[in-house]
Amino acid sequence: MNFDFADDAKELRDSARRFFVERAGPAVARRAMNGDAPFDAELWRAVVDLGWTAARVPEAHGGVGLSSEAACVLAEEAGRSLAPVPLVSVLAATEALLLAGTEAQQARWLPGIADGSVIAVSGWAEGDAAAPLNPRAAVTGGKLSGVKLPIADLLGAHLAIVTARGPDGAQLYLVDLSAPGVSIAPVATLDLVRRHGSLTLDATPVEALGTPGHAQDWLDRAAVLGAFEAIGTANAAMEMTVAYAKDRVAFGQKIGRYQGVKHKCADMYIKLELARAHALHGAWAMGADAAELRQAASAARVAALDALSFTAEEAVQLHGGIGFTWESDCQFYYRRNRALVAALGSRSFWADRLVRSLEQRNRAAA
């Protein structure tokens, strides 16, 4: 049994952690918040030069052809460092192309993703309370009309993979953002570091990416990556809080001595490790293309969101008044929590998806 990342994925994780510790983190996130660039272009160039956008792209398309474990560890480290670059967006979009793209579609887009000339993002939401795979945007005669928002990292992107209603139901479509009828505008969200945009399509020519079934399967893969990203973010918030509890003094003691404080830190760790166990299960299911993928991915996402919400909220609480100030880094985790929930559908959508998959498995067993 080896229920852990392979050695090459661990090495990639360690070097990504070293890189992002040095080049990203809360101070860089703050710089991004105070600027108005779509992302940190210099940092992104370095990420591309390290070959991380090429990690999952097959060698035939100019990439490195690593396993899905590589995408998982990169997502976690990007999440940990709050790096203001579109890495997780690109990794998730790459999975869609790998899963559902025709040879021609892969040849058209993957080389650009690998060499950094193409930033690919994905979007399903339409600015209301609809669930991920229930779009109103529709395709008729190969042309898509509708509005998708918010889409993370859309500003500066070249390719968007969006959900829309086609002849066979809701599925994914490839939108070349230089095509006619495309308009992009920034949208304001609770996350002030990661830029989001709205994508308005007016009879834009699009290509179907796989089938409605592929859309469902891609959502699971994106959820696994999202879980690792959330785990990285939660881990950073926990470490910052634990460090503060070891330092801050009240009533003549380090506050970390008080059980009211330390037990909350222990609960952060408990939730984080539960999430990590499920995320690893998801990584395994993704790599093995296992029948358990939906169940594992759904559990990973719910557990990771639970860990992140709890950690981000209690991080502010345990920092006390200073944690509520604009100057504190707590707000980055608190706000990113909302961004990661919004990215792929609410906690209750995914809890329901998990129970559906358990019901299906029970029926199959009966």
Next chain:
Amino acid sequence: MDFNDTAPEAAYRAQVRSWLDANAAEYRTPPAQPWPLDEFVTRSKAWQAKKHAAGYVGITWPKSMGGQGLSPMHQIIYNQEESRGHAPTGLYSIGLGMCIPTVFTHGSPEVIERYVAKALVGEEVWCQLFSEPAAGSDLAGIRTRAVKDGDDWVIDGQKVWTSFAHKSDFGIVVCRTDPTAPKHKGLSMFIVDMHAPGMEVRQIKQMSGNSEFNEVFFTGVRVPDAHRLGAPGDGWKVALTTLMHERLAVGGKPRHAPGYATLLELARRTDTDRGPAIEQSDVRGRIAATYIADEGIKLTQMRALSALSQGHMPGPEQSISKVVIAKTMQEMSAFALDMAEASGFLTGKADAEIEKLQDSYLWSAGLRIAGGTDEILRNIIAERVLGLPGDLRPDKDTPFNEIKAL
């Protein structure tokens, strides 16, 4: 990543499985009624002897102690295979899991010669006498005294929460031998004969109505100095050896306890005036939360097995197991009983699933305390894993007989 056995693991599993198929046929299905205690003891002894003859006891113990000298992975594989059936196992888990490793780590050659082999074959049953009415979480606060008298020690006091004390032949008991030393420094550990004059075992009736534990009274019980484990005053260090093993022995989810699948099944057949329970979002949310906790712990244990299988030490994440399992059991059972409305409250009815949930609700309250309370376990995670400072302990350096509570 994979969940497969390595070739040697698979070979051992196949060997264990074929031995169990040939020898545990009568335990393939659970007994119609739980065995009465005496029958449980008789069956346990017979089963232990059979396992001993086949080389399936003391799997990780050194060969010099009569063990098999194999890896923790072998023990885990054996346990996994055995727990697919219903063979009686609990009688020896404390003795062989905790007491005897303490005996062979700290005992003299004569003591080892006398006790270890008989414990391993199951002829003699052992119990652990640590907790006291006034010393549970704060174990070093025990008051049972041992006073030197010639070549003997004389023990007076009371122990509590002793599993199988009334069916045990021997126990290890931690006593205060120097009340003028600070609390951790005046303790000593002894082997005690449970049939000695002055020993009295009384069953405790638990909140659940069952009696799985005992209290043990010591009145002038004499123990020869040769039965001391470790030096006088080193009892705390010796106890830590035992407690290190307790982490491995306690903490798993009780076998065949209800889980998310129970809740799913119950929700499917429960109708409410708001429609079928299974369609309600709070019910679905609870099923998801229970799955995440229960399966998350199973997967966390897989991470540990994986480390062991690769020859590494498991990571600190194992420390979350019991605190998650016990509280999840309590919350899930309470939710299910609530969903069942009045039938969740009525006892003695025919519904076996509801009865299991009621048992689980009552038992989980004890599980949150046994083997380290939720609060102590959170302290351990915060202090040993996250490196937060320990609670201030104002009594730590004071002679035990001068401690005054603040």
